Amino acid sequence: MADTSLIRRAVTARSQLFLILLVLAAILVPVLNLAVxxxxxxxxPSYAVSLFGKYLCYALLAxxxxxxxxxxxxxxLGHGAFFALGGYAMGMHLMREIGSRGVYGDPLLPDxxxxxxxxxxxxxxxxFGSFPFAVLMALLVxxxxxxxxxxxxxxxxxxxxxxxxxxxxxxxxxxxxxxxxEMGFGGNNGLTDFKDVLGFNLQSDATRAGxxxxxxxxxxxxxxxxRWVVGSKAGKVLVAVxxxxxxxxxxxxxxxxxxxxxxxxxxMLAGIAGALYTPQVGIINPSEFSPANSxxxxxxxxxxxxxxxxxxxxxxxxxNGAKTLFTGWFPEIxxxxxxxxxVVVTLFxxxxxxxxxxxxxxxxxxxxxxxAFLEQAGIKRKGTGS
Amino acid sequence: MKETRALLYLDDVTVSFDGFKxxxxxxxxxxxxxxxxVIGPNGAGKTTxxxxxxxxxxxxxxxxxxxxxxDLTKLDEADAAxxxxxxxxxxxxxxxTHTVEDNLLLALKADRRVIPTLFARTRKDEQARIDAxxxxxxxxxxxxxxxxxxxxxxxxxxxxxMLLAQEPELLxxxxxxxxxxxxxxxxxxxxxxxxxxxxxxxxVEHDMAFVRELDVKVSVLHEGSVLAEGSxxxxxxxxxxxxxxxxx
Ligand SMILES: Nc1ncnc2c1ncn2[C@@H]1O[C@H](COP(=O)(O)OP(=O)(O)OP(=O)(O)O)[C@@H](O)[C@H]1O
Ligand SMILES: [Mg+2]
Numbered sequence: 001m002a003d004t005s006l007i008r009r010a011v012t013a014r015s016q017l018f019l020i021l022l023v024l025a026a027i028l029v030p031v032l033n034l035a036v037x038x039x040x041x042x043x044x045p046s047y048a049v050s051l052f053g054k055y056l057c058y059a060l061l062a063x064x065x066x067x068x069x070x071x072x073x074x075x076x077l078g079h080g081a082f083f084a085l086g087g088y089a090m091g092m093h094l095m096r097e098i099g100s101r102g103v104y105g106d107p108l109l110p111d112x113x114x115x116x117x118x119x120x121x122x123x124x125x126x127x128f129g130s131f132p133f134a135v136l137m138a139l140l141v142x143x144x145x146x147x148x149x150x151x152x153x154x155x156x157x158x159x160x161x162x163x164x165x166x167x168x169x170x171x172x173x174x175x176x177x178x179x180x181x182e183m184g185f186g187g188n189n190g191l192t193d194f195k196d197v198l199g200f201n202l203q204s205d206a207t208r209a210g211x212x213x214x215x216x217x218x219x220x221x222x223x224x225x226x227r228w229v230v231g232s233k234a235g236k237v238l239v240a241v242x243x244x245x246x247x248x249x250x251x252x253x254x255x256x257x258x259x260x261x262x263x264x265x266x267x268m269l270a271g272i273a274g275a276l277y278t279p280q281v282g283i284i285n286p287s288e289f290s291p292a293n294s295x296x297x298x299x300x301x302x303x304x305x306x307x308x309x310x311x312x313x314x315x316x317x318x319x320n321g322a323k324t325l326f327t328g329w330f331p332e333i334x335x336x337x338x339x340x341x342x343v344v345v346t347l348f349x350x351x352x353x354x355x356x357x358x359x360x361x362x363x364x365x366x367x368x369x370x371x372a373f374l375e376q377a378g379i380k381r382k383g384t385g386s
Numbered sequence: 387m388k389e390t391r392a393l394l395y396l397d398d399v400t401v402s403f404d405g406f407k408x409x410x411x412x413x414x415x416x417x418x419x420x421x422x423x424v425i426g427p428n429g430a431g432k433t434t435x436x437x438x439x440x441x442x443x444x445x446x447x448x449x450x451x452x453x454x455x456x457d458l459t460k461l462d463e464a465d466a467a468x469x470x471x472x473x474x475x476x477x478x479x480x481x482x483t484h485t486v487e488d489n490l491l492l493a494l495k496a497d498r499r500v501i502p503t504l505f506a507r508t509r510k511d512e513q514a515r516i517d518a519x520x521x522x523x524x525x526x527x528x529x530x531x532x533x534x535x536x537x538x539x540x541x542x543x544x545x546x547x548m549l550l551a552q553e554p555e556l557l558x559x560x561x562x563x564x565x566x567x568x569x570x571x572x573x574x575x576x577x578x579x580x581x582x583x584x585x586x587x588x589x590v591e592h593d594m595a596f597v598r599e600l601d602v603k604v605s606v607l608h609e610g611s612v613l614a615e616g617s618x619x620x621x622x623x624x625x626x627x628x629x630x631x632x633x634x
Contacts, residue, residue: 005530234504236488240481247479250440251552252467252498261500 015227018310019220025052026216030209046205050280053212055320057277060219062300062316063309064269067226069298070307071235072262073242075160077294078167081174082142082267084288086274088178089141091191091284092125093134094202098195111193112186122184131198138275139268146267147260154256154263159245168291175289190285197279208280215276219313222269226309229265238262299342305352314353392454393418393586394556399438399448399459400610408434409445410610416556421582423597423618424590426607427630432590435607436558439588440473441466468498472554476561478541482534486525486544489533490516493548515551523547539570546577557581559589563596575599594618606630 029052032044061083068074100107104114108121127133149170153163181187200207229235240248241255249255278284287293296319304315319341326334349355394416401409409431416422426432437443439450441463450458458466467473481489494512497503508516520526523543528536533544542562549557559578563571575596578587582602591597597604598618606613606621608630614621621627 229504232504233491233506233508234500236484236492237503239483240492243481243483244479246442246463247475247481248492249463250467250473251493251548252464254462254464254498254500257500261504 014310015223018223018313022216022220026213029212033209034205046208049205049208049212051324053208053215053280054277055317056212056215056219057273057280058297058300058320059313059316060215060222060273060276061270061297062304062312063219063222063226064266064273065297066301066306066309066312067229067269068262068266069301070309070312071230071242072238072259073245074259074263075164075298076167076263076266077164077291077298078169078171079266079270079297080291080294081167081171081289082146082270083274083277084171084174084178084284084286085142085145086138086271087278087284087288088185088191088274089128089134089138089271090275090278091194092128092137092185093131094194094197094279095191096125096129097197098193101195102193110186110191112181112189113184116181124184135275138271142267142271142274143264146264150260150263154259157256168294171289171294172291175286175291178286178289186285188286190283190287191278192283192285194279194282202279202282211276211280215280218272218276222272223309223313225269229262230309234258234261296338299338299345301352303341303345303352305354308352308354311352311354318353391418392416393420393452394439394588395449395451395454396435396439397449397451399435399445399450401434401438401443401445407610409438412448412607412611414605414612416586416588418555419583419586421578421587421589421600421602423600423602423604424588424607425592425594425597425604426613430607431610432607433560434610436473436560436588436590439466439556439558440471464498467552467554470553470555472549472552472557474545474549474557474559474562476564478538478545480533480536480541480544480548482532484533485530486533486536487516487520487529489544489548490519490551493551495551495553519547519551522550538565550581555585557585557587559587561591562589563591563593568595571596572599 029044029049032042033046033049036043061079064082065076065079068076095110098110102111102114104111106114109118113121128137149167153166158166177183178185178190179188185191194202196202197207197211200210202208230238237248237253237258240251240253241258245255274284274288297316300315300319301312302315303319304313305311319338322341323334323338326337345352392415394414396412396414399409399412400407412431412435414435424432424435434443438445439458441458441461445459448459452458452466452469452471456469458469458471461469481492484492491508491512494515496506496512517526520529523546525536525540525544525547528540533541536544562574562578566574571593576599578589579600581587589600601618603616604618604621605615606624606627613630614624614627
């Protein structure tokens with residue numbers, strides 16, 4: 001029998017631990033990189049700072065997916081699109097910041113437009129010279145797209161696998177659109193060769209460390225926001241929708257409004273993650289819209305433990321850490337490893353890594369499931385005599 | 387539109403699924419505070435009738451007037467619920483991963499819009515109503531437990547508590563006695579009689595002993611329309627009813 005007051009206390013303890021670790025990372029990473037001399041064992045190389053910054057962006061992205069999937073049962077397989085749109089919004093600002101330092105030295109037009117013989121800046125590039133405007137767009141563009149998409153999907157009561165499929169179609173369509181040069185977003189090269197942000201050189205260690213700290217702060221803020229939402233009465237309605245959608249309707253809740261709210265909020269979080277990703281990675285291109293990327297996000301959440309928020313972060317860190325190592329060692333088997341990981345997690349660890357720690361759906365149960373599965377599959381150990 | 391005192395007035399409602407008329411020219415009045423029993427053989431359209439009243443299924447033609455002013459056929463489930471239609475399903479459906487207390491909190495009559503709900507704090511009077519409801523459904527000791535951990539009977543009671551917390555003016559109850567012992571059946575009949583008066587109740591049931599215990603006006607549904615109406619003794623003497631029930 002579950003004593004929920006215990007669970008609630010455990011959740012706050014977990015929140016605190018998570019935030020403390022995040023603050024520690026935000027202090028240690030810059031210090032180990034900037035203050036510890038390069039020869040020292042404790043020195044953190046600069047590439048690692050950006051790499052860890054990228055992981056934190058992915059963690060925020062995973063958080064946004066867990067908010068809708070873990071708490072409201074909306075399995076979006078298109079969240080990479082919102083992330084990429086946020087990334088493009090920031091990328092457009094960084095392109096404008098280059099100014100006349102581009103290869104062609106045009107003070108107004110980014111290099112790729114000069115290359116395409118464009119004479120003037122397309123209307124949708126106006127305003128991106130301003131940093132606050134770009135940040136606003138990184139929130140609004142994903143938010144508005146999610147709102148319009150959700151308006152139609154949720155009002156027509158598209159759910160389950162059908163919703164997942166149309167979110168895949170959405171990100172795929174955007175990918176094809178962004179690949180086109182005529183769209184005005186740099187075609188398949190995307191946006192790159194950024195110089196600086198708010199006057200800080202993007203190549204400098206201090207800027208990279210600063211971006212890491214900002215990303216950690218954004219992740220902490222996103223986490224607290226999600227915690228607040230899921231802890232509110234509206235958060236309880238979301239879980240009710242996840243578990244018994246039609247019952248929730250009969251209680252008088254407009255399910256489509258709740259879904260629309262949380263889906264839009266989630267898309268905006270993903271947009272922020274994307275906006276932080278672009279300056280740290282140094283490029284944003286249409287491959288970020290690829291359907292496989294969106295599926296990968298769901299794998300992170302499943303691995304970490306769905307419906308826990310912290311689990312999404314852990315999953316994003318574990319899987320991406322593993323990806324970095326694996327693609328370094330044996331690049332060709334990474335996709336298989338990822339697939340295998342997903343199968344193992346869904347079959348044997350339905351609560352993810354966090355479930356192991358909690359002892360729920362934990363190791364013992366996982367082992368039992370594994371044995372049962374093997375027995376069913378007939379892969380039992382054969383006797384030795386012959 | 388006919389002027390009527392009825393809380394609920396189904397006016398010549400028809401709905402078909404793939405050409406098959408599940409509800410066929412059904413008309414029905416329910417007075418404020420009335421307890422009404424609806425009986426009828428399997429497939430008579432009883433559940434479909436409830437689906438129509440609660441906005442889940444849209445009829446092909448006809449009206450469902452609420453207090454003579456709203457046409458429920460134009461509304462969805464949430465709208466109907468907000469107007470005051472509550473529904474109890476045959477299979478108890480509670481929110482399993484929520485605590486007993488949170489189940490009641492979600493059901494409690496309150497602003498259902500997203501933003502007010504996001505900022506909602508449980509007020510003292512709301513907490514008092516939850517506590518009173520917990521006492522009524524005898525789940526005080528289980529308030530912090532997950533609804534999933536309740537027994538079948540306790541879930542039934544929790545769902546009834548949720549319905550009452552919703553403070554509906556009309557309660558639709560689909561086969562409440564299914565899977566109950568004789569004692570529980572009689573107790574449920576008593577409970578429904580207590581609830582009626584303040585609110586209207588429509589109860590669908592196969593169990594004749596249960597309907598007899600209710601001792602109220604009965605509507606017999608057959609092939610999507612009302613075959614007979616009146617006291618149980620009156621309708622069970624009707625040759626057409628006997629034909630429908632026994633002639634099969
Ligand atoms: N969504 C649907 N699509 C197709 N046919 C349906 C649908 N809902 C109900 N029906 C059909 O309509 C008829 C009436 O069904 P309904 O469930 O209302 O009967 P009922 O009186 O509640 O029966 P029971 O006593 O078995 O619960 C049945 O023949 C059923 O198969
Ligand atoms: Mg039925």
